[in-house]
Amino acid sequence: xxxxxxxxxxxxxxxxxxxxxxxxxxxxxxxxxxxxxxxxxxxxxxxxxxxxxxxxxxxxxxxxxxxxxxxxxxxxxxxxxxxxxxxxxxxxxxxxxxxxxxxxxxxxxxxxxxxxxxxxxxxxxxxxxxxxxxxxxxxxxxxxxxxxxxxxxxxxxxxxxxxxxxxxxxxxxxxx
Numbered sequence: 001x002x003x004x005x006x007x008x009x010x011x012x013x014x015x016x017x018x019x020x021x022x023x024x025x026x027x028x029x030x031x032x033x034x035x036x037x038x039x040x041x042x043x044x045x046x047x048x049x050x051x052x053x054x055x056x057x058x059x060x061x062x063x064x065x066x067x068x069x070x071x072x073x074x075x076x077x078x079x080x081x082x083x084x085x086x087x088x089x090x091x092x093x094x095x096x097x098x099x100x101x102x103x104x105x106x107x108x109x110x111x112x113x114x115x116x117x118x119x120x121x122x123x124x125x126x127x128x129x130x131x132x133x134x135x136x137x138x139x140x141x142x143x144x145x146x147x148x149x150x151x152x153x154x155x156x157x158x159x160x161x162x163x164x165x166x167x168x169x170x171x172x173x174x175x176x
Contacts, residue, residue, distance in 0.1 A: 046102045046142070050173050054096035056126075058152045060088040067156045074132040074149035085154050094132075095148040099173050103142040109135055110172040111148065119161030125153045126169070136176055146171070 058070050059079060068083025074094040081087050099107060111129035118124075128151040137144045148171055 045105075045175075046100075048099070048101040048105075048107060048173055048175055050146070050171065051098050051100075052095065053098055054093050056095040056148065056150065057091060057093040059090070059092040061085050061154070062088060062160075063154045063156065063158045065156050068154050070152040070154065071128075072149035072152075074130055074147035077147065083154075084156060095169075095171070097146040097148070097171060099137060099139065099144045099146050100142055101139050101175070103139055105139045106136050106176040107139065107144075107173045108176050109133070109137060109146065110174070112169040112171070115150075115165055115167075115169040117152075117163040117165045119159070119163045122159045122161060122163070124155075124158070124163050126150045126165075127153065129169075131171075137173075146173070 056072065058072060061070055061081065062085075064084035064086070066084030068081060068085030070079055070081050070085050070087070072079050072092060072094050077092065077094055079087060079092045101107065109131050111131060113129075114125055114127040116123050117126060130149045132147045132149075133144070137146060
């Protein structure tokens with residue numbers, strides 16, 4: 001009987017040992033860790049900059065009893081008139097900017113919606129801004145020329161004067 005009890009206890013201990021080994025093996029497989037590595041990189045690029053090189057100048061004109069417009073074309077740096085506006089002289093200029101930054105980078109252009117130019121209490125609206133290039137430019141060799149034209153809206157019988165903007169209009173460029 002003592003041998004049977006001893007054999008029985010030995011079998012029970014073997015079962016417990018086998019069960020313990022199985023649990024340890026399963027737990028080791030479940031909690032196994034693996035790892036990998038990675039590098040981090042960053043590229044610091046030349047900041048984008050814009051500098052005005054010429055103001056917009058619609059030149060001289062006169063207006064009849066009919067309203068009209070004067071349009072500066074930024075591609076050709078010329079102007080045209082509609083309605084009661086008649087162009088006088090040849091001095092005209094789109095607003096011109098130099099954009100600098102990362103060579104070969106592409107930039108987007110944001111133009112204003114409108115601007116007001118004044119002579120005392122008399123106002124004229126400048127709107128329909130256009131640019132060359134548009135709607136993006138490329139920094140060939142790290143720089144680009146940006147020209148901005150617009151439409152000057154002139155009411156009928158507008159008071160003569162030298163109209164200028166009290167606040168400059170803003171042209172914004174961003175890396176694309």
